[in-house]
Amino acid sequence: AASTAISAALNAAARRHILIKGGRYLEEVGTADVVCFDKTGTLTTNQPEIRAMFNVDGVTADDLILLACTAEKHNSHPLAHAIRAEAERRDIQPIPHDVCEFFLGRGVRSEARGEEILVGNAKLMRQFDISISPVNAAYEEFYAQGLTSVFVAKDGKILGAIAVANQNRPDVVRIVRRIQQDGTEIAMITGDEKCSAMNLTAQLNISECHYSVMPEEKSDIVRAMKAKGKKVLMVGDGINDALALAEADVGIAMGAGGSEVAIEAADIALVRDELTGVVYVRSLSRETMRIVR
Ligand code: ADP
Ligand code: MG
16 A cells, blocks of 8 residues: 555656656655745756856957857856857857866867867856956956856956846746744755855745755765755756755755756755755655555
8 A cells, every 4th residue: 555655656756857867855844844946947947047257358258158058058157058048149169179068067078170269157267267356356357146157268367257137047046935934944945155145045045055055065964964964855957966956865956947957956946946846855755654554
C-alpha cells in the first residue's frame, strides 16, 4: 500500500512536470528543517535586465555589448541571457571565438580575433590582475542601487561595466512566506555581492544571507547545517549550485534556462521552472506520508 501511494504521488508530480528521482526524496522533502535558496535564477528570474552601462573613453556601449555577448555566447548563466538579449535588441552579432572558458562564480574568458575578452565580476578581474579603478565610481553607484555589475575587459584593460537588475520571480514573496509559516527556516546562499543579496533577503524577510559565496563554499554551508543535525533542502538553478544540490538531503533544480548539470545533481527537477513547485512537492510529500504511516 505504501509503495502504491508513493508511486501515485510520483506520477501526480510528473503530470505537473516535476520529476522526483525516487520515493526516498518524496519522503524527505516534506520534513526538511531548513530550505536553502540560491538567488540568481532561483528566487530571481533567469531574465535579468540591463539597467545602465558605463564605458571608458573611446569605447561605446555597443562595443561593450559586442565583447560581452561574444564571451557569453555559450553560457547558461542568467547574466549571459541578459547580455545576449541586449545584443539582439541592438542587432549585434557575436564575433566567432576560438577559446571560451568559464569561471564558476566569477564569469567567462574568451579569445576572439586574437583578443582576450574577460566578462565577469570583481573577483574575475582581480584573478587576471585587471584594475577596475577607471570604472570604480560607476561600480560603486551601481552597487549602492543593488545592481549587479558585469565588468568587461579586453587585452588586460577594463573597458566598462554593465549594470544588471535581477527581477524577483512573481510569486516569490508568497512562496517564502508559505515555507516560513510551517516553522521551516530559510537561508539564501548566493555568489552575488552583499548589496543586491541583502536587498532581496530584506524584501523577503529571510534572516540568513550568505553572499559572495563560491560554488565549493555553497556545499560547505550545506554540510555545516547538516552537521548541526538539520535536514537540508537546497533549491538552485546553476552549475555553481551542483555541489550544494548533491550535498543537501534533498536537492531541487529549477528547469528552463538553468543548467543541465544542476538538473543532474538534483533529486527533484522543476522542469517547468516554476518555483511554486517547491511548495507543491512539500505538501505532496506530507499528504503521501500521512497515508503511508
Ligand atoms: P548565484 O549564486 O546568485 O546564482 P553565481 O554563483 O551564479 O550567482 O554567480 C555569482 C557571480 O559571479 C554573479 O553575480 C556574477 O557577478 C558572476 N558571474 C557568474 N557567471 C557569470 C557569467 N557567465 N557572466 C558574468 N558574470 C558571471
Ligand atoms: Mg543561480
